[in-house]
Amino acid sequence: MSNSANLQKTFELAVERYESLGVNVQHALDRLRDVAISVHCWQGDDVVGFEGSDGALGNGLAVTGNYPGRARTPCELRSDLELAYSLIPGKHRLNLHALYGEFDGPVDRDAIGVEHFQGWIDWGRSQGVNLDFNPSYFSHEKASDGFTLAHSDSGIRQFWIDHGIACRKIAAAMGAAQGNACVNNFWVPDGWKDSPASRKDPRERLAASLDEIFAEKLDAAHTLDAVECKLFGIGSESYVVGSHEFYMGYAISRNKVLCLDAGHFHPTEVISDKISSVMMYVPELLLHVSRGVRWDSDHVVTYTDELQSIMQEIVRGDYLDRVHIGLDFFDASINRVAAWAIGTRNALKAVLAALLEPTETLQQLERDGDYTGRLALLEEQKMMPLGAVWDYYCQSAGVPVGAEWLDKVRAYEAAVQSQRSCEVGAVVG
Numbered sequence: 392m393s394n395s396a397n398l399q400k401t402f403e404l405a406v407e408r409y410e411s412l413g414v415n416v417q418h419a420l421d422r423l424r425d426v427a428i429s430v431h432c433w434q435g436d437d438v439v440g441f442e443g444s445d446g447a448l449g450n451g452l453a454v455t456g457n458y459p460g461r462a463r464t465p466c467e468l469r470s471d472l473e474l475a476y477s478l479i480p481g482k483h484r485l486n487l488h489a490l491y492g493e494f495d496g497p498v499d500r501d502a503i504g505v506e507h508f509q510g511w512i513d514w515g516r517s518q519g520v521n522l523d524f525n526p527s528y529f530s531h532e533k534a535s536d537g538f539t540l541a542h543s544d545s546g547i548r549q550f551w552i553d554h555g556i557a558c559r560k561i562a563a564a565m566g567a568a569q570g571n572a573c574v575n576n577f578w579v580p581d582g583w584k585d586s587p588a589s590r591k592d593p594r595e596r597l598a599a600s601l602d603e604i605f606a607e608k609l610d611a612a613h614t615l616d617a618v619e620c621k622l623f624g625i626g627s628e629s630y631v632v633g634s635h636e637f638y639m640g641y642a643i644s645r646n647k648v649l650c651l652d653a654g655h656f657h658p659t660e661v662i663s664d665k666i667s668s669v670m671m672y673v674p675e676l677l678l679h680v681s682r683g684v685r686w687d688s689d690h691v692v693t694y695t696d697e698l699q700s701i702m703q704e705i706v707r708g709d710y711l712d713r714v715h716i717g718l719d720f721f722d723a724s725i726n727r728v729a730a731w732a733i734g735t736r737n738a739l740k741a742v743l744a745a746l747l748e749p750t751e752t753l754q755q756l757e758r759d760g761d762y763t764g765r766l767a768l769l770e771e772q773k774m775m776p777l778g779a780v781w782d783y784y785c786q787s788a789g790v791p792v793g794a795e796w797l798d799k800v801r802a803y804e805a806a807v808q809s810q811r812s813c814e815v816g817a818v819v820g
């Protein structure tokens with residue numbers, strides 16, 4: 392029997408197994424097809440961007456590793472992304488940071504405009520890839536003391552307010568061009584290494600700055616504002632202005648999308664447990680699916696218990712329409728296209744596993760107080776033939792099955808990435 396016939400047979404047997412639990416595999420695959428993961432551009436170049444500055448990453452963000460082949464121009468980044476998307480089943484989004492505009496000279500962050508992102512908008516249209524966006528409040532001389540929107544200097548605050556306003560306009564233009572909302576996520580690094588004398592003042596300034604940025608009402612069909620909290624960072628170990636409580640309150644009171652990054656809490660705290668709580672009070676949620684190892688280390692997403700729990704919570708709560716799934720990791724110690732493929736495929740596998748769960752049966756057992764049955768079924772689930780369904784899904788989506796994608800990455804690395812030996816400065820691709 393050919394590989395393809397084997398795969399089909401294994402899939403059919405898997406369908407029967409799931410049917411015996413009352414799970415309709417085709418229905419699960421139909422739902423999975425609609426899940427668009429927002430793939431983060433910054434894994435492709437170690438969060439350097441195209442501003443043409445020295446590229447030094449600041450404000451608590453750190454990328455470790457020196458694997459060759461980093462994308463240095465928009466053309467290279469797009470080429471790498473095209474390969475990555477071809478290895479991932481389904482249609483996915485691109486999450487762009489403001490520092491990835493195409494600038495033909497120095498343009499400061501408060502002066503960026505949609506013209507600097509037209510290349511991305513055109514590329515997105517040609518690829519059928521919808522865009523999300525992020526203002527960049529880091530790696531800039533006006534953020535060098537760790538403060539931006541909460542800065543005590545009103546001039547610096549104004550500069551960053553203007554950056555936020557400019558980014559909202561760009562995001563709205565992207566959304567209008569693609570015909571669906573561009574999620575525009577605000578993360579600011581503001582915080583202190585050591586204990587503050589006033590925790591209150593910077594928080595009041597941050598809220599006031601954000602209110603100014605969001606003062607103009609934009610069409611929600613074009614852009615949605617999201618706000619991302621953080622517990623601590625390198626250099627902001629004692630205090631982060633935009634804490635979870637700060638943004639939870641801000642998002643609820645201003646009807647904003649809340650962003651939960653899996654690496655932004657205490658190391659033993661998980662975001663999966665937060666989803667059903669926050670969804671009671673905020674309209675929509677953005678996730679930065681990441682993997683912290685001992686700290687917010689932004690490791691490539693692997694198929695962990697927490698990844699599975701996050702996707703289970705989204706599916707069990709019937710939140711697929713209100714949760715935007717984005718990724719946030721940056722690993723420079725392995726091939727960067729492989730990092731995207733591994734992390735995104737894992738996120739999708741976890742969504743598939745959640746869609747294949749006999750949720751109604753489990754919840755009925757729970758309502759009946761049959762916790763023995765609940766635990767037994769949850770554990771038996773773990774041995775179900777998920778891999779057979781995943782392989783079938785990849786094959787029917789026209790992307791490599793199993794580890795076959797790695798051959799494509801290796802061939803691309805040999806032909807393309809390995810030729811990128813010398814660094815280039817500000818290059819418009």
Ligand SMILES: C[C@H](O)[C@H](O)[C@@H](O)C(=O)CO
Pocket residue numbers: 433438452488525578619621652679687719
């Ligand atoms: C580059 C991203 O915006 C950044 O990772 C942010 O989302 C974050 O998580 C900072 O820790």
Ligand SMILES: [Mn+2]
Pocket residue numbers: 578619652679719
């Ligand atoms: Mn994040």
